[in-house]
Amino acid sequence: SQTIHQWPATLVQPVGSPLSLECTVEGTSNPNLYWYRQAAGRGLQLLFYSVGIGQISSEVPQNLSASRPQDRQFILSSKKLLLSDSGFYLCAWGRLAGGFTGELFFGEGSRLTVL
């Protein structure tokens, strides 16, 4: 079966510090990978998606970047955090082949507070 994990689950960072959130998927190959952000009490904002190693599409210009160094690893980074980067970050994977019908599968989420 497929699993997805992201970490850390919670972090508190000062303004101007760097950020690295990591997400890994197990039990499948060539997944599409996604990073979403959810502000408090709000909906989901797609930040980045990737259809393959080294292929990153950015949906919203901002202070963040993403990388996919391996097929099942997706990393969200920032060189200098802003207060507005606070939120709940969700990694997800999906496939349209191998019996999957397009749904996304989400990790547990990472709650970031920037002070």
Place this chain on the structure above:
Amino acid sequence: GNSVTQMEGPVTLSEEAFLTINCTYTATGYPSLFWYVQYPGEGLQLLLKATKADDKGSNKGFEATYRKETTSFHLEKGSVQVSDSAVYFCALSVRSYGQNFVFGPGTRLSVLP
């Protein structure tokens, strides 16, 4: 473009009440439709799905029918429980480069004992 509209709530119901959360969509092509649920402090879980017109998705007493003529996918449950309190997201997926996936804004449901 593709979009999903749903009632934003919050919706407050008493235990054992009937639940309806409306969802309508706009899509180019033939989308698959989904309902996701998010419990406090957690990620999203797929609740149910439907991939073609007139399909009915069902899970945990919830159900939704893919209505192409009204471009709708309303979520229903006959008798809600306190444990159903969560945020519910309607979503669609269209086969395209990068798997175009669109979420609605979410509906917060509170069920009171």
